[in-house]
Structures are given as structure tokens and as C-alpha cells.
Amino acid sequence: MGMTRRDWLKGGAVAAAAGVTAPFAAKADANTFWNQHRRPMASTMTDVPSASLAGGKILQPAREVPVYRTCDVLVVGGGIAGWAAAMSAAKAGRKTILVERDESLGGLWSNGGVLILLATGYLSNGRFTQTTRGFTDDLIKKLEAMGPMAVTGRVPANQMYLPTADPEALKIALEELLVEAGCEILYRCHDVDVVINGNDVKGVVVESTEGRLAILAQETVDATGDGDVLFQAGEKYQQYKHGIGFTYRIGGFDSFTKEAFENARKAGLWFGCNEPCSDNRWYGMFGTSPEGKHNVACNRFDVAGVSKIMMHHRAEAWKSAADFRKVKGCEKAHLIWTATQIGIRGARTLDGVKSIDRAWAAAHLEKDDGDTVAWMGSDGASPKGSRVPLGCLLPKTVNHLTVCGRAASCADDMIDLFRLIAPCLVTGQAAGAASAVASQKGLGPRDVNVKDVQKLLLAQGAYLG
Numbered sequence: 001m002g003m004t005r006r007d008w009l010k011g012g013a014v015a016a017a018a019g020v021t022a023p024f025a026a027k028a029d030a031n032t033f034w035n036q037h038r039r040p041m042a043s044t045m046t047d048v049p050s051a052s053l054a055g056g057k058i059l060q061p062a063r064e065v066p067v068y069r070t071c072d073v074l075v076v077g078g079g080i081a082g083w084a085a086a087m088s089a090a091k092a093g094r095k096t097i098l099v100e101r102d103e104s105l106g107g108l109w110s111n112g113g114v115l116i117l118l119a120t121g122y123l124s125n126g127r128f129t130q131t132t133r134g135f136t137d138d139l140i141k142k143l144e145a146m147g148p149m150a151v152t153g154r155v156p157a158n159q160m161y162l163p164t165a166d167p168e169a170l171k172i173a174l175e176e177l178l179v180e181a182g183c184e185i186l187y188r189c190h191d192v193d194v195v196i197n198g199n200d201v202k203g204v205v206v207e208s209t210e211g212r213l214a215i216l217a218q219e220t221v222d223a224t225g226d227g228d229v230l231f232q233a234g235e236k237y238q239q240y241k242h243g244i245g246f247t248y249r250i251g252g253f254d255s256f257t258k259e260a261f262e263n264a265r266k267a268g269l270w271f272g273c274n275e276p277c278s279d280n281r282w283y284g285m286f287g288t289s290p291e292g293k294h295n296v297a298c299n300r301f302d303v304a305g306v307s308k309i310m311m312h313h314r315a316e317a318w319k320s321a322a323d324f325r326k327v328k329g330c331e332k333a334h335l336i337w338t339a340t341q342i343g344i345r346g347a348r349t350l351d352g353v354k355s356i357d358r359a360w361a362a363a364h365l366e367k368d369d370g371d372t373v374a375w376m377g378s379d380g381a382s383p384k385g386s387r388v389p390l391g392c393l394l395p396k397t398v399n400h401l402t403v404c405g406r407a408a409s410c411a412d413d414m415i416d417l418f419r420l421i422a423p424c425l426v427t428g429q430a431a432g433a434a435s436a437v438a439s440q441k442g443l444g445p446r447d448v449n450v451k452d453v454q455k456l457l458l459a460q461g462a463y464l465g
């Protein structure tokens with residue numbers, strides 16, 4: 001007869017009370033909960049020859065990589081840009097796969113704990129114009145339907161609409177919308193190489209829990225944020241340092257009285273940023289060097305350095321909550337969570353077919369060159385934001401690859417607009433639409449008629465000015 005987990009625990013407690021030292025020893029092979037749920041199976045992994053040491057060098061032998069999937073559009077990276085790219089391609093009816101090295105979607109927005117969606121539009125003459133539309137609206141509606149703890153409320157039309165999402169609600173909403181659109185999501189797949197034939201990108205090689213696998217595609221979208229695929233493809237890029245930040249969340253604020261808040265303010269403590277749940281606040285840090293110096297720009301690709309930065313930041317997050325607990329009335333403050341992805345503000349940007357700067361953005365608010373595929377909202381420095389031409393997503397040399405999100409092509413003075421969440425979402429959608437059209441027509445994204453891309457984007461609710 002079967003046994004429930006409760007029976008198992010009860011049996012253990014009874015045996016222990018009876019003074020039996022090994023309570024489950026007699027039945028260990030037959031009847032414990034885990035014994036019923038554990039099954040031997042044949043190995044699913046193929047043996048691969050190990051790296052060897054030869055003449056002081058480590059050599060990896062050549063090996064065949066199995067093809068795990070083929071598709072029309074492959075999106076590498078499941079941050080907000082990758083999500084929007086995959087949504088666009090899947091909704092256009094293309095067979096779409098998204099691979100992500102982590103185990104949930106949203107990238108820096110969810111796993112990086114950056115919870116407020118900035119640059120969704122601009123204010124002009126006291127009215128808000130939302131430039132991030134379509135998929136953003138679908139996502140916000142989905143979050144709103146999940147209840148008041150999922151996303152902050154709407155604001156009057158004369159204010160900027162900058163919603164803050166709960167990261168757990170966000171991960172679920174992103175997954176459900178993407179699966180509904182028909183995209184296959186593959187987690188724990190870290191892209192480590194491209195498959196390339198001449199100048200044509202044919203897909204990528206991922207390291208997965210099933211070992212090294214190839215995923216082939218007509219079109220590939222680099223949505224890794226760090227530009228990993230464009231780098232592997234040998235495309236030109238700019239590398240730069242930026243403040244490597246970190247986020248964390250503190251809970252317990254609902255227990256604070258007015259006096260407690262005042263005491264904390266006098267102690268010089270910061271109350272962070274609002275979340276949908278009033279008990280919680282999220283905190284974003286600017287950047288600490290590996291040596292612990294504050295407000296320093298650092299290299300994202302320095303493995304040991306970034307590891308130290310992560311450790312510094314995590315310790316500071318704990319201290320931040322502990323500092324609250326020292327203040328009268330704030331004793332219930334506690335650290336809920338620290339980001340599972342380090343806060344990379346920038347690493348590489350594509351040196352693409354087009355690269356726009358702030359002056360170009362200002363001069364092109366009314367002037368349309370006919371190749372607009374997205375509109376990013378305002379970040380203050382560009383009060384009405386900027387249109388984005390298709391060329392910002394296109395590599396100059398390799399074909400069948402587009403790049404979106406914080407790695408898209410722009411001048412230095414535009415990086416801090418391009419990297420915000422809403423701008424990453426719209427460049428992602430545009431890259432997905434261009435890839436969908438390219439794969440349908442059997443062309444590369446540089447050769448598609450931009451009008452076909454615009455038509456698809458408009459049908460998907462995008463704002464193009």
C-alpha cells in the first residue's frame with residue numbers, strides 16, 4: 001500500500017519517540033516517500049572526450065555537436081528585448097525558439113530586480129504620449145489581471161506612466177504571453193558559439209544540461225544584452241565600462257509608523273523605490289569597484305572582478321536592512337531578496353549599419369527617413385525620446401543576425417537611453433519583426449523592404465511616430 005508524505009513523517013516521529021535510533025532502517029528499501037519517487041534510468045548524456053594537457057597547452061578535441069532544434073527565428077537571451085523579439089516573430093507565425101542561460105524571463109527587469117519601466121513615452125503640453133505600445137499594453141493588462149500585487153496603478157494622462165512590476169508576477173506574465181504566442185522557451189541554455197557559414201549566421205551552439213547542442217535557424221536575434229552572439233560572429237562592436245550596479249529588496253515597511261519613518265530619515269537611511277506591495281521597497285545601487293570603491297565604471301568581462309563586485313553588493317544589501325533595524329520603530333525591516341543577475345548597465349554595443357546620437361534624435365523628431373522601426377520614450381536628456389532606424393539593429397558584415405536591447409548600435413551619448421527597459425522592449429520587437437519578415441521572404445534582414453517590417457510592427461500595435 002502507498003504512503004503519503006504525512007504518514008512517513010508520522011512514522012518517523014513515532015519511531016523516534018519509541019527510542020529507535022534508525023527509525024526508517026527496517027523499511028528503508030521499500031516504503032519511504034523518496035523510495036517511491038526515485039527511479040534509476042539510462043544516462044541521457046553522450047560521452048565527450050575530455051580536454052587534455054599537451055605541451056603546456058590545454059586542448060579540446062574536435063567533436064560533433066548534435067542539432068537539437070531547427071526554427072525560423074532563434075532569439076538568444078530572454079530579457080525584455082529578447083521577449084519582445086520572440087513575441088513579434090511568433091505572433092507573425094514564424095517557428096520561434098528563445099534560449100536563455102537562466103531559468104526565467106525578464107533579464108535585468110526581473111532577475112536583475114530593476115522594477116520600474118522607464119522611458120515608456122514623453123510629456124508634451126501637459127499630456128503623456130505613450131510610445132511603447134502593443135506588447136507593453138498586453139503585458140501590463142496581463143499583470144493587472146494578476147491582481148493589485150503584480151503592478152503599480154495607472155496615473156492621470158498629465159503624468160508619465162512608469163509602471164513598477166513585481167518580479168515574480170512579471171516572470172509568469174512574460175512566460176504565459178510568449179507560450180500563448182507559440183514560442184518554445186529553452187532554459188539553462190547558454191549560447192557559447194555561433195554556427196556560421198561564410199558571412200551567414202546559421203544558429204548557435206548552447207551549453208545545456210543535456211550537454212553542448214546546436215540550434216539552427218534562418219534568422220538569429222542577439223538579445224543577450226552583452227552582445228555575445230555578435231562577438232562570436234566576429235562582428236564589429238564598441239566595448240565600454242559602466243557602473244555595475246545591483247538591486248535588492250527590503251520588506252517590513254508596513255510596520256513603520258510616521259515616527260519610525262522620521263527616525264530612519266534622521267539616521268540618513270534611504271527608503272528605496274515603491275513596489276506594488278506597500279510592505280516592500282526595491283533599491284538600485286550605482287556601482288562599486290572590485291576593490292570596494294564606490295561609483296566606479298567597471299569592465300563587465302573581468303570575471304574575478306565582477307565576482308568580487310557581486311559579493312560587495314550582497315553584503316551591503318544585508319547591511320542596509322540591518323541599519324534600519326537599529327532605528328527605533330523599524331525593527332521589522334528585513335532583506336527579502338538580492339538580485340540573481342548582476343546589474344550590467346553596458347558592455348558591448350554593435351557598430352551597426354546606423355548609429356544615432358542625441359543630436360540626430362532631436363533633428364529627427366519630425367523628420368522621418370522612412371526607416372523608423374521603433375520609438376523610445378524620454379529619459380530627460382531627450383525630452384521626446386527618439387525614433388530608431390532599422391540600421392541600428394543590423395550588423396555591417398554578417399547576415400541573418402539582428403541585435404537589440406542594450407547592445408543595439410548607438411553613439412556613446414545615447415547608451416543611457418537605449419539601455420532603459422522600454423527602449424529595449426521596442427528595439428526587441430523591431431528585431432523580431434525584421435527577422436520574421438526576413439525568414440518569410442528568404443532574405444537577410446539587411447535586404448528586406450523596411451515597409452514590410454513597419455507594416456508588421458503597426459499590425460502588432462507598435463508606435464512609429
Ligand SMILES: Cc1cc2nc3c(=O)[nH]c(=O)nc-3n(C[C@H](O)[C@H](O)[C@H](O)COP(=O)(O)OP(=O)(O)OC[C@H]3O[C@@H](n4cnc5c(N)ncnc54)[C@H](O)[C@@H]3O)c2cc1C
Nearest residue numbers: 077079080081101107108118191224225245343405406421
Ligand atoms: C542597477 C541597474 C538599475 C537600472 N535601473 C533601471 C530603471 O530604473 N528603469 C529602467 O527602465 N532601466 C533600468 N536599468 C536598465 C535596464 O534594466 C536594462 O538595461 C534592460 O532591462 C536590459 O534589457 P535587455 O533585454 O537588453 O538585457 P538583459 O535584461 O540583460 O537580458 C539579457 C538576457 O540574456 C541572457 N543571456 C545573456 N547572455 C546569454 C548567453 N550567452 N546565452 C543565453 N542567454 C544569455 C541573460 O541571462 C538575460 O536574461 C537599470 C540597470 C541596472 C544595471
